[in-house]
Amino acid sequence: xxxxxxxxxxxxxxxxxxxxxxxxxxxxxxxxxxxxxxxxxxxxxxxxxxxxxxxxxxxxxxxxxxxxxxxxxxxxxxxxxxxxxxxxxxxxxxxxxxxxxxxxxxxxxxxxxxxxxxxxxxxxxxxxxxxxxxxxxxxxxxxxxxxxxxxxxxxxxxxxxxxxxxxxxxxxxxxxxxxxxxxxxxxxxxxxxxxxxxxxxxxxxxxxxxxxxxxxxxxxxxxxxxxxxxxxxxxxxxxxxxxxxxxxxxxxxxxxxxxxxxxxxxxxxxxxxxxxxxxxxxxxxxxxxxxxxxxxxxxxxxxxxxxxxxxxxxxxxxxxxxxxxxxxxxxxxxxxxxxxxxxxxxxxxxxxxxxxxxxxxxxxxxxxxxxxxxxxxxxxxxxxxxxxxxxxxxxxxxxxxxxxxxxxxxxxxxxxxxxxxxxxxxxxxxxxxxxxxxxxxxxxxxxxxxxxxxxxxxxxxxxxxxxxxxxxxxxxxxxxxxxxxxxxxxxxxxxxxxxxxxxxxxxxxxxxxxxxxxxxxxxxxxxxxxxxxxxxxxxxxxxxxxxxxxxxxxxxxxxxxxxxxxxxxxxxxxxxxxxxxxxx
Numbered sequence: 159x160x161x162x163x164x165x166x167x168x169x170x171x172x173x174x175x176x177x178x179x180x181x182x183x184x185x186x187x188x189x190x191x192x193x194x195x196x197x198x199x200x201x202x203x204x205x206x207x208x209x210x211x212x213x214x215x216x217x218x219x220x221x222x223x224x225x226x227x228x229x230x231x232x233x234x235x236x237x238x239x240x241x242x243x244x245x246x247x248x249x250x251x252x253x254x255x256x257x258x259x260x261x262x263x264x265x266x267x268x269x270x271x272x273x274x275x276x277x278x279x280x281x282x283x284x285x286x287x288x289x290x291x292x293x294x295x296x297x298x299x300x301x302x303x304x305x306x307x308x309x310x311x312x313x314x315x316x317x318x319x320x321x322x323x324x325x326x327x328x329x330x331x332x333x334x335x336x337x338x339x340x341x342x343x344x345x346x347x348x349x350x351x352x353x354x355x356x357x358x359x360x361x362x363x364x365x366x367x368x369x370x371x372x373x374x375x376x377x378x379x380x381x382x383x384x385x386x387x388x389x390x391x392x393x394x395x396x397x398x399x400x401x402x403x404x405x406x407x408x409x410x411x412x413x414x415x416x417x418x419x420x421x422x423x424x425x426x427x428x429x430x431x432x433x434x435x436x437x438x439x440x441x442x443x444x445x446x447x448x449x450x451x452x453x454x455x456x457x458x459x460x461x462x463x464x465x466x467x468x469x470x471x472x473x474x475x476x477x478x479x480x481x482x483x484x485x486x487x488x489x490x491x492x493x494x495x496x497x498x499x500x501x502x503x504x505x506x507x508x509x510x511x512x513x514x515x516x517x518x519x520x521x522x523x524x525x526x527x528x529x530x531x532x533x534x535x536x537x538x539x540x541x542x543x544x545x546x547x548x549x550x551x552x553x554x555x556x557x558x559x560x561x562x563x564x565x566x567x568x569x570x571x572x573x574x575x576x577x578x579x580x581x582x583x584x585x586x587x588x589x590x591x592x593x594x595x596x597x598x599x600x601x602x603x604x605x606x607x608x609x610x611x612x613x614x615x616x617x618x619x620x621x622x623x624x625x626x627x628x629x630x631x632x633x634x635x636x637x638x639x640x641x642x643x644x645x646x647x648x649x650x651x652x653x654x655x656x657x658x659x660x661x662x663x664x665x666x667x668x669x670x671x672x673x674x675x676x677x678x679x680x681x682x683x684x685x686x687x688x689x690x691x692x693x694x695x696x697x698x699x700x701x702x703x704x705x706x707x708x709x710x711x712x713x714x715x716x717x718x719x720x721x722x723x724x725x726x727x728x729x730x731x732x733x734x735x736x737x738x739x740x741x742x
Contacts, residue, residue: 190229192299200295200342206280210254227296230276232264239271239458241317242304248324251289252282256323259441263321273313289373294341297333298353305351319357323441327363331391334358338394354396357456359447361403362439366414380411387417401430401450405437406701416689424654428708433692435701449723453708463717470536475543478506484573491569491616497554500570504549505538511545512741514591515578519551521598524563526555532716533597540728547587549578568606569615572627580622593631601637608632608673610665628669631740633731636677636712640687653686660690673702674734676727678710703734
């Protein structure tokens with residue numbers, strides 16, 4: 159604990175005269191001070207206030223009446239779920255700036271049944287101590303005060319979480335990862351309670367990488383051999399599950415979120431990261447945060463899981479179906495007698511809304527692939543319903559003898575793209591708006607198509623092969639075999655170590671396209687593959703999108719509980735296409 163400067167005594171005595179009596183049971187919507195005596199508030203500094211920005215900017219604002227950090231309790235929810243959500247504004251540790259997000263969070267999470275309470279911590283930054291120190295003290299005290307009131311206010315003391323933004327998310331990460339380290343010395347019985355959180359919803363955390371931890375934007379964009387995760391986060395035994403949501407163009411680097419996610423994976427703590435292309439600093443993905451809370455059981459018992467194939471049973475939105483072989487007779491490269499015959503199937507929508515084309519194919523460890531199964535049929539029916547033309551592909555399996563496992567499948571994919579491009583205009587479609595999508599081994603194949611289209615997989619066999627085989631986007635669902643600790647199976651280290659790098663077959667050529675990746679956090683074919691691919695693309699200036707799903711394994715979508723990310727995952731595809739302008 160830091161010594162209280164003598165020059166602040168007069169200010170604190172004045173505050174003490176205006177002190178409202180300590181009331182652990184303060185009424186809803188009333189201010190509840192965090193410290194029972196102004197003189198006991200740690201590291202008090204005379205330039206700091208505790209007020210939301212709108213109040214601090216009011217003409218009649220009196221700083222001397224707003225020195226003490228406090229909680230603002232909102233009305234109890236109509237249908238309580240037994241949890242409490244602490245709302246934490248950002249503002250660079252210079253103010254509690256995020257008035258509008260706090261109001262939106264209050265409405266969203268109260269409607270979900272959470273008791274909501276706003277933390278108003280001290281700003282601007284303290285002098286002579288770390289920029290977060292007084293906010294951290296206020297935050298730890300807030301968690302303890304909230305926990306002390308759980309029984310009285312009707313929520314479970316082990317169902318307390320935070321939702322936050324920017325510097326508030328830096329504070330939330332301190333609370334979520336470092337509760338075993340005391341930010342201040344105990345002052346009363348409340349401080350005998352634990353300051354740990356049970357979950358954290360973390361929007362756009364600032365100052366997380368070492369090139370930003372002094373309180374600036376990331377000076378090197380979160381990249382560099384010597385840029386690490388800030389050591390202020392202890393990641394102790396009280397570290398809780400969390401969901402991290404970040405814009406891909408945020409100057410407060412999204413690499414901070416991927417590094418936090420990576421450390422949580424090393425510790426075996428369920429987590430999600432959601433990264434949005436072309437987005438700057440802001441609050442994105444509230445719906446994904448709610449799905450995380452639901453998947454983790456923080457919103458009550460999950461509904462029974464439903465089979466994906468049972469949800470998409472009809473081809474009613476398809477108006478025309480056409481099948482064609484991939485290769486001319488006798489011209490198929492590296493033909494193997496033990497492999498199946500490859501072909502394309504065209505699925506045209508009843509009511510076309512876009513000239514774009516999505517090519518889709520299945521996984522199967524490069525040992526088999528089934529276009530009629532759950533990895534292909536539901537998504538092509540979904541996209542047909544949206545008005546998009548879908549081409550499904552059966553590629554050659556099982557693995558070719560004497561060649562790398564993906565070689566003949568990659569040849570088939572390059573050929574498929576060229577054939578689709580050669581015929582697009584005849585169907586009133588755009589040959590320059592073609593995307594590819596696959597799952598598992600099919601996800602690995604998608605990465606080959608996205609990153610290596612300038613790398614020739616076979617010699618030309620006809621006029622179609624004079625066309626380029628680059629694509630405009632890719633969708634990789636739980637891609638397998640993409641890191642060096644899992645080139646032919648499950649990832650030995652979960653993909654979490656520095657030695658686990660991207661597979662050498664990806665060329666990352668100049669035609670590399672943006673990706674959407676969705677991956678189960680508990681997948682043995684590690685979610686870190688998708689994370690490291692996203693980081694690689696961002697370093698190339700390519701804005702991709704990533705969603706990981708807490709507790710979910712391989713084939714997360716085969717069966718899923720309603721209103722979770724594993725159930726709504728196909729909507730992420732349409733949102734990605736819309737955000738990038740591919741489905742116009």
